[in-house]
Each structure stands twice: as structure tokens, then as C-alpha cells.
Amino acid sequence: MFESLSEGLQSAFKSLRGKGKLTEGNMREGLQAVEQAMLEADVSYPVVQDFMQHVTEQALGRRVLLSLRPHEELVRIIYDELVKVLGPVDSSLHLKKDGVTVIMLCGLQGSGKTTTCGKLSQLLLEEKVRPLLVAADLQRPAAIDQLHVIGEKLGVPVYSDRDQKDPVKVCQAGLAKAKQEDARVVILDTAGRLAIDEELMAELGRIDRKIGPDQVYLVVDGMTGQDAVNSAGAFNKALELDGVVMTKLDGDARGGALLSVKQVTGVPIKFIGTGEHFDALEPFRPEGMASRILEMGDIVAAAREAHRIVDEAEREELEKKMAAGEMTLDDFKNLLEKVAKPGLMGKMMGLMPGMGQLKGLMQSEEAEGGIRQTIGAINSMTAAERRNPKIIDASRRQRIAQGAGVQAPVISQLVKQFEMMKPLMQGLAGQGVGDRMAMMRQLQSSGALTDPSMGGLKVKKSTGKRLSNAERAKLKKEREKELRRRRRKGG
DSSP, rough: OOOHHHHHHHHHHHHHTTTOOHHHHHHHHHHHHHHHHHHHHHHHHHHHHHHHHHHHHHHHHHHHHTTTSSHHHHHHHHHHHHHHHOOOOOOOOOOOOOEEEEEEEOOOOTHHHHHHHHHHHHHHHTOOOOOEEEEEEESSSHHHHHHHHEEEEEEEEEOTTTTTOOHHHHHHHHHHHHHHHOOSSSEEOOOOOSSSSSSHHHHHHHHHHHHOOOEEEEEEEEEEEHHHEEEEEHHHHHHOOOOEEEOOOSSSSOSHHHHHHHHHHHHOOOEEEEESSTTTTOOOOOOHHHHTTTTTTOHHHHHHHHHHSSOOHHHHHHHHHHHHHHOHHHHHHHHHHHHOOOOOOHHHHSSTTOOOGGGGHHHSSSHHHHHHHHHHHHHTHHHHHOOOGGOOOOHHHHHHHHHTSSSSSHHHHHHHHHHHHHHHHHOOOOOOOOHHHHHHHHHHHHHHTOOGGGGGSSOOOOOOOOOOHHHHHHHHHHHOOOOOHHHHHHH
């Protein structure tokens, strides 16, 4: 997510970190690099100007220039300004205690609107709220079929009327159906177009006036850059939007639309789509997104993902162990087995502070082999070794490696990485940006972030050597090819 923007910002910070003494002159050079990174990420120019004005005023202050770690002071300033640009946001759906809540989704064709209906339904189902989907896109019969397929997969009822030509009447009938079936929420999937036109806006305006939805969300494709911002402005003039759902942020979105839409249109981003599956919709949190952009992870989002895959009893037990620093390799193996779904481990690593460097590797076929390798290695240990990996000496390491079918360095790296992760998982929850940076400094100095070799991810099974730069570039290229294939399929 936003690799180009993150890399540009990190490059700017690195240039300042390498200075023996920080002056106003080289601070300005660093700030110019920050500005260039934002412009290259397709952030709206007025937004960049306003953002850089606030950052520069603070960054050139005496407190920053005389700080022992001025580049970290700059990171802190940029983090705070990113949060201001992106927020505040209220991600709740404001469901009625009595009666039916109506949520209307609108957007252009190809933005992922119909799929987002399913993702919102999944969110509601997790909260024990029963929704009903209404197929109000009468322009494309395929949209009706797609909504029925989604409803069947989720076990959610779908109302449609293929003979009706008036979408308002379809919505009214769908609302009546929801009341009959005791559905608490109705989600209207309205028509889209390839471009904004008067006919589309008139149709949406009629639905808005006649139905009176409680929430109106615009679904926009995060990879379309400033086009997403422009369409948000046009839709908001016609409908007075309550929020934006930005999709396809798992692709090569540069970040410009996300950073611009609130400032340019005044419409907050309520949810973000980060994958194809129905559970890949997140409530938008400015603090978490700013932290991700600055490659400091998002511990709250990571915890939310963990809650999806670990039941409440297991979670409570694991949290107690983590808080006490008593998490074992058995616990780690159980987690790996739960998150071994394609793409999920990479997503989790991207959300963990300091682990973003692992994300690309964790999403590859090599990574899936590495996860299986890790599980096999842990299975080859005795119960005592899993409880206390520190007792694993050379002879034990050789025995475990033979049992798992790997070389001994893989076991050494697994144990080393696990021991480095334990304090990270124990201490990061609830900490602020400064504490996170301090923790990351500690891990960097120890090698935990510069040697991302957990479970043999950088160790070839046949030779025990790390992947070369060319091999890593090949893995990244294959991942980009897969993302392009998914985008062609839509949603």
C-alpha cells in the first residue's frame, strides 16, 4: 500500500539521518524531498502546499534543529500533519436502534461498488446484524447476477426485480421486503457509469429524495488518483455524501487520492478496501494510515485482523501470554497455521510495526514455503524446546533441522527472530509514535529489521544462502504481475 510514497518519505528521512550536523540548509533539502515524494504520489498540489507549509514551520524550529535525533522529530511532525489531513473520521454506520437503516452505495463502473456491498454485509454479520441487499443497478443485468452470487456466498438475502425499469420502485420494494424479513440494514447497490453524466446524477438524486437513505457512501477506485478526488467532488454536490469507501488499496495506489479527498471535497474516507475477499474492508483510521505510510505499521489494525482469525477464548489466553512475555513457539505455530491463507500473512506483516520490509516476501510462493518450513521446524522440536528455545544448542539444532528437512541455519534464524519478536509484541500495543520509533531503533540496532529471515524466508532450502537482490526483484515483479491480473478481473 502506497509503496512509492513510503519509499520517497523514507529516502528523505535517510538523507537527514546521514548528516553529521543538521542545519537549516540541509533540513530544507530534506523537506524538498518530502514535497517531491508527495507530488509524485499524485497528491493534490494545493494539499501539498498547505501540508508542507505546516511541516516547514515546525521543522525549521530551534527545538528540531538542536534535537539529538532531528530526523525523528521530523517524522513525528509529518505523522501529526498526516493525521490532520486524513481526519477526523467517524467510521461508525450509525445504525438505528429501532427500524431499518438504509445505506446507499454509489460510484462509477469498475470502482468495486457491488463487491463493497458484500464487504459491508460481512462487517455487519460480524456484529450480528442481518442486512438485505437491493439490486438497484438496472443498467447492467450482470450487476444483478453478481449481487445474487455475493448474497448466496454470505448467506445474505438479495432483493431484485428484473422486470422493473424504475430503480426507485425497486428500492422501495426492497425496503418493504427488509421489514418483512426483520433485516436491520438495507444496502442499495445503485447504477454506475463509465463517467459522470446528467442521467446518472438525476437517477441517484431521485433515489436519494424518495428513499431518504440514512447514509450515502461513494465507492472510488484508489488507483485512479486525482480522478477519484474529482468524482468525489461531483457526487458530493449532487448527493451530499456521508463518506467515501476507497477500494483497491492493496494494489499500486500511489496515495494521492487518499491524502487529497478529505481536504479537497470535505468528505471523509469511512472505509478502505484492501483485498478481494469479503473480510478485506477496514474502518478508516487516520492514525493507523499515517503510521502505515511512514512504515511504522498499524498495531490496532493488526489486532483487528487477529480477532478475525482467533476466537475470543484463544485471543484472551494469547493476550495474557503476550503481556507477560510468555508467548511460546507453540503459540506462534498455532498463529501461523491460522494465518496461512494466501496473502493474509503478508498483510499482517505490513501492519506490524517495523515488519513492512517482510511484506513482499510474505506474499510470494517462496513465503508460503517458508511458513510451511517454519511450522515443520517447530513440529520437530520437543515440548521443552518450544517452551524455551534458548535451550536449543548445536546438537539440538542439528536434530531439529534433520527432522524438518532443512539446514541448521534456518533453525538458528527462526529462534533468533522469535526472540526478537517477543518484546515487540509485548510492548507495542497502546504506545504512541515516539515509543514505536524507539522500539524500532532498538530492533534495527539488534538486526531484527535488517535480517528478515523468519522461518527461512531469506534462506534457500537447498543451500542455506540468502536470496540475492535479483531474486528479490523477481519475486516483487511476479507479485506486481499477479496484482495486475486481479485488477483486470475487477472488484
